Amino acid sequence: MRQRNRVLGWTVMPLFLLACGAFTIYYFVENPGGAMAARLLIYPNVFKLIQQHVLLVVVSSLLAIATALPLGILISRPRFRTLGLVVENVVNVAQTVPSLAVLALAFTFLGWGFNTAVFALWCYSLLPILRNTYAGIRSVSPSILEAARGMGMTPGHILGRIELPLATPIIMGGIRTAVVINVGTATLATFIAGGGLGDLIVTGIGVRRTELILAGAILSAVLAILLDHLLSQAEAEFG
Amino acid sequence: MIKLEQVSRVFPGSEVPAVVDLTMTIGDGEVCVLVGPSGCGKTTTMKMINRLIDPTSGKIYVNDQDTSKIDPIALRLGIGYVIQEIGLFPHMTIAENVATVPREKGWPRDRINQRVDELMHLVGLNPGTYRNRLPADLSGGQRQRVGVARAMAADPPILLMDEPFGAVDPITRARLQNEFLRLQEQMKKTIVFVTHDIDEAIKMGDRIAVMRDGRLVQYEEPDKLLSMPADDFVATLVGRNRSIKRLHLIKVNDVVQNETPFVTPEASVDEIRSAMEERKTNTVLVVNAVNKLQGVISRAELKGVEGARAAQIAQPVQNTVEWGATLNDALAVMLNYGERYVAVVNSREELKGVITLNYLLDLVRDDAAA
């Protein structure tokens, strides 16, 4: 039963979402609702924007995972206890900073473009992953750690075999949050020439073409749901 | 009076009925204990009385009124309800918890405050100290007392109690049980009491309803239940040591003796010796003018203390039980301290008498013979 659910999770749901996305693209390219939207809603263009969007999200998220995970592990070590508390508090405050503000500030010192957008997304998605990694590892009960130490496990083994596996659900929760936020924030990248599906939405708002807005909105929502689903699937697989 | 007539309850989606064809009558002022293994339908039966669960068929009468024809809210406001300590509202102070039903009934504030103080005194919690605390600040036993006080706030003639002492340690539980029995002697409420602990049932109940698989197996006074179990199930439930269990049923009040001699604190060593000789015992209790227990002296302590007064050589008494405890409690204390007697004192620590081991042995032997 579980095996079947797993297979279904990797196939049916992603395929369904991809089909939704494909239908959205097909429908709006074929029915752009007027000459203006038709200039943007052409297959190569839409695919280019999707590719840009995915690239924005994936690159920034991977970078964030690659930096926040080791950092979170580091500050959860007993000898960095104070540092961990400081970081935790700083992150809690920093998380209230709106994504648009981060994007705009990045723009002021890095100029426009894809790389700036990636940087801003990276900054913003760092926080939930860092916080959850730290919180996840700290949530492992001290008695379990003591038992592991008592059995003679090395600190490396304790981290790899006890702390990380037990913290996985919380860490994955942070990663999922970060990725979903990133998909949404990436739509704002268009304001600083970062590309992505935001191009469709902002142009649509500018020239009041609902088709453009809908195409951008649905595709980015589908992307968010798809990535979230794949991550939860991966969590079930490795967790 | 509560009357159940052929009451059945089937839960949706379940093939086995929770309660089948239950007929029983609970008299006014009686403690009726529903007992049985978990899943036997005892809690369901209780909840049908205040209509937290409605019966699938059959009728329930409270004071000769068909409960299905009474508004459930009005019905419940007239029935006190005690459950394990987790049922306290964690966000309300003790006073607010106790005041729940009076507030629901719209009593004036003064009257509520007065009643809350009264109830807290009644269950032994000092209102000055505990009024504004939260349940989390109290011990398990204290919380349970609050639960009882809360149920009695509007002075309902009927109380439903669902394993009220289930979540506290055995020592606290015994104390709460004794306190409650003492309260019940004054209040004379009609009580339906659910427990899975047969010892508690025997100790608390005027009548015990043994249930199994939703059916009433036997509905009897505790003494009869122990001496004449209806079938093997009941016999197993009450256990092989039935005769010892009967010790639960007898209160020290009823059998207290005066076999151990008393002396005043001023008594001389000679006076103490003669008191021992007179009753042929090895110990003598020291009691002051207002009958308060001051200590105990045994033969061993009399060596080489000629000229001393009783008060100077008396040792503190540990083997005491409170007025209202059962013979089982008394036996437990004897075994604990390795003494052949216990002193019975009331809540002001005045000596009421003693119970001896010999007396208990005689009692159990008689039982076995009968």
Add this chain to the structure above:
Amino acid sequence: MSFWEFFITRLDRVWALTLEHAWLILVAVAIAIAVGVLVGVLITYSRPAAHGALYFCQVMMTVPSLAMLGLLLPLFGIGFTTGVIALTLYSLLPIVRNTYLGIREINPAVIEAARGMGMRELSILRRIKLPMAFSVIMAGIRTATVMVVGIGAIAYCIGAGGLGEFIFRGISQYNKDLIVIGAVCISLLAILADFLLKRTEKRLSFRS
């Protein structure tokens, strides 16, 4: 012209826009609290409705805020009202979710005790369920408020006003000072809102 000179010459505007932004948030969150708590309470009485509502909330949260604003534009036109509607929709989601979860997390024994004592459903709700779920509901309100401060900045695109003006104008005029003022003000507003709500929660909730 240094940043501070620049800032001081625009002080009036900063203040006016900050108030405008705060007002936008306040109206949206106030409506969202009223509606969200009500919906959250109602769905506790029906499991299918609750599942439906929670799934709906989860999906809606993944719709990018920019897209949501764009979609409301043809329906409600430009201006403050559309902004309020969009922000209300967004802040509804965490409030509904947390109200539901907060009430569902209450130990059933407590609620049964209340019912058994003869409390009416309304007074159970008012005196038991809502107070006990308070801190969870407040957490939802905080999430909603902080989120909506950020989305409020984006709502400038559809003429809702507020501090987004500094950021968007700063980007299009390539004016870093404007961007910094906008970003910092919005961030401070979010941090302040979070802080105030935390204080309110601490003051109002019972010790646990």
Add this chain to the structure above:
Amino acid sequence: MRKYHWLAIALVVALTLALVGCGGGAADEEWVFATDHEFSVRPDGLPDLQNVYGFQFDDVITMDLGVTYGALKEGQVPAAMGFATDGRIKAFGLVNLVDDKQFFPVYNPAPVVRAEVLGEYPEIEEILGAIGPRLDTDTMIELNGLVDIEGQDHKQVAKDWLLSQNLIDPEAPEGTKGPIKVGSKEFTEQLILGAMSVFALENAGFTVVDQTGLQGTEVARSALEEGEIDTYWEYTGTAWLVALGHEEPITDSEEAFQKVSAEDLEKNELVWLDYAQFDNTYTIMMRQADAEAKGITSISDLARVINER
């Protein structure tokens, strides 16, 4: 399952490095074009421009209007779109390519007012109509430059100019009439023009609701048609192509004004007041040095260079 953790982490690091490696910038000889969102879809925008001139940029980057100047100046793109009246063209050392095929129509801005409002307050015609004729190209470039380059507040710039023209008094009287809702689009020139309308109306004793800074032509236009705003400055060419939906561009200022105002009055009950002297046409820009080095002066030259690569 445990070994997957290290596997997953290794995978993450590897993928990241790979992706970062791929995400390099554009190659030097790529013709990348910077445009704002609206220009990428308008009938007088990039797609049709490319069709008329017969060439294709390698890549198009969409960004906020105004960012295009900076992007071009800093050499991140070889060509970009802009507005002819923008002060940054001169200041940043950029050059407008000649529209030798007359692709772009004329874009003279004029205050457009709802007829209903004008019927109630006929004096508005004189108040707002007085501004346009005094604004010529150089003036507008200067005013735009004050905001975009000097960093002044657009409202201050508008007020100072109106005062210098004696169009308003230093202190506006208490508002007794109205309210009039004034809109504008989001970019600098529109903000200045919108602010001018606001001050001029306030000076004449109107209460004004400031709705300036709307995102794009269609938002402003539909707001006007639906009565959410009462007036904003629109460009003749834009109205002709975008709002009225014509295909053929008009290249004469007076002709465009006459046709647009006649049709708008008839169809939409909108009145066009006297138009400004300057033509804020779209323009295709390059860096001056770059254009000279490649011998490009017109859009046809650009098309030729791109096609001959």
